[in-house]
Amino acid sequence: MSTIVDAFERPLTSLRLSVTDRCNLRCLYCMPEAEYGWLPKSDILDFEEIVRLTRLFVSLGVRRIRLTGGEPLLRRDLPALVAQLAAIDGIEDLALTTNGVLLADQAEALRAAGLQRITVSLDTLDRATFVRLTRADELPRVCSGLDTAARVFPGFKIDTVLVRGVNDGELLALVAEARRLGAELRFIEYMDVGGATGWTGEQVVSRREILSSLTSAYGPIANADSSPSAPAARFMLANGQALGIIASTTTPFCATCDRSRLTADGMWYLCLYATAGLDVRGPLRTGASDDDIAAIVRRTWEQRRDRGAEDRLASRDRGAFVPASALKRNPHLEMHTRGG
Numbered sequence: 001m002s003t004i005v006d007a008f009e010r011p012l013t014s015l016r017l018s019v020t021d022r023c024n025l026r027c028l029y030c031m032p033e034a035e036y037g038w039l040p041k042s043d044i045l046d047f048e049e050i051v052r053l054t055r056l057f058v059s060l061g062v063r064r065i066r067l068t069g070g071e072p073l074l075r076r077d078l079p080a081l082v083a084q085l086a087a088i089d090g091i092e093d094l095a096l097t098t099n100g101v102l103l104a105d106q107a108e109a110l111r112a113a114g115l116q117r118i119t120v121s122l123d124t125l126d127r128a129t130f131v132r133l134t135r136a137d138e139l140p141r142v143c144s145g146l147d148t149a150a151r152v153f154p155g156f157k158i159d160t161v162l163v164r165g166v167n168d169g170e171l172l173a174l175v176a177e178a179r180r181l182g183a184e185l186r187f188i189e190y191m192d193v194g195g196a197t198g199w200t201g202e203q204v205v206s207r208r209e210i211l212s213s214l215t216s217a218y219g220p221i222a223n224a225d226s227s228p229s230a231p232a233a234r235f236m237l238a239n240g241q242a243l244g245i246i247a248s249t250t251t252p253f254c255a256t257c258d259r260s261r262l263t264a265d266g267m268w269y270l271c272l273y274a275t276a277g278l279d280v281r282g283p284l285r286t287g288a289s290d291d292d293i294a295a296i297v298r299r300t301w302e303q304r305r306d307r308g309a310e311d312r313l314a315s316r317d318r319g320a321f322v323p324a325s326a327l328k329r330n331p332h333l334e335m336h337t338r339g340g
């Protein structure tokens with residue numbers, strides 16, 4: 001099996017598979033509008049197509065697969081897809097990111113199907129704040145999902161996007177909850193992806209601020225091991241609790257980025273901030289061979305020069321990445337379509 005590298009010598013190792021563009025929450029930092037331009041049903045890849053493409057990516061060097069959405073647990077029969085993916089030779093890591101609402105019901109089946117790891121998003125422990133953040137009164141179901149995750153996927157991860165004035169006051173409470181659950185918490189800097197969110201720089205709680213709050217509360221913080229291509233830098237609190245910070249906004253990690261994403265309708269995006277992707281559904285459905293598709297994928301990756309987050313950092317007037325009007329016309333530009 002070969003490993004291909006892009007124009008900056010970055011290997012193609014990680015593939016994020018978005019299995020639906022739909023979500024049952026409306027988080028203000030991701031998908032705040034009630035209605036979007038949804039992907040047409042007939043364009044959504046079926047399991048056979050997803051598995052065929054995944055095999056092809058694995059033959060080109062991909063070793064880590066993460067299922068995302070929208071909310072991936074909304075995809076019908078997801079454990080059946082997990083089982084088929086788990087059977088592919090060469091995948092070393094099979095993980096999923098979820099908002100947790102439907103997790104209590106599905107965690108066991110996913111584990112039994114071969115899912116190795118799970119990350120649950122949790123931004124608040126306060127029911128009213130949860131409603132404000134997501135426009136849904138689902139905190140109780142998320143909490144039950146978290147308890148299930150602690151049992152079925154011990155040591156799972158929790159992702160928290162901090163938004164100033166919304167949930168930044170809960171930083172320490174979230175650390176304590178992760179400790180109770182035996183989970184590794186990662187704080188994520190609010191990113192200016194998509195466009196409907198109304199992102200402003202003032203709302204970003206930076207890695208520096210996060211570390212300073214943690215130091216005030218827990219004392220000196222040590223660095224912990226992290227993999228060179230992982231978005232999260234890991235730290236160890238004085239009490240021995242490990243946590244991560246994903247500082248994509250103030251400290252981009254594009255230089256070591258080995259990831260790309262496939263949307264639910266088979267568009268391949270090489271960067272979270274890419275405005276154009278490669279249509280792989282087209283060739284797939286018009287009879288192209290695996291070799292034909294692999295050749296296009298290889299050529300595209302070899303030419304990749306994306307450094308989206310670095311470019312955003314360098315841009316002067318940083319506001320919404322894409323105007324809301326353009327988003328209505330092209331749903332692929334939104335974060336929820338390309339799965340984070």
Ligand code: GTP
Pocket residue numbers: 066095097119157159188191230231232246248257259272309340
């Ligand atoms: P692990 O495999 O568990 O280490 O996951 P991960 O560290 O890759 O993180 P995960 O896939 O859960 O992603 C967490 C968040 O990090 C995403 O939701 C994004 O907010 C951010 N993120 C992940 N990948 C990228 C990326 O390629 N670029 C940027 N800029 N941000 C990313």
Ligand code: 5AD
Pocket residue numbers: 029030121122159160161188189190191192193197335339340
């Ligand atoms: N900034 C940072 N992370 C985001 N996510 C979605 N939108 C954003 C954003 N604007 C990621 C977070 C969240 C998951 C659903 O997607 O990790 O937990």
Ligand code: SF4
Pocket residue numbers: 252253254255257258259270271272273306307308309310
């Ligand atoms: Fe990779 Fe683009 Fe994210 Fe940079 S912004 S880390 S190049 S996906």
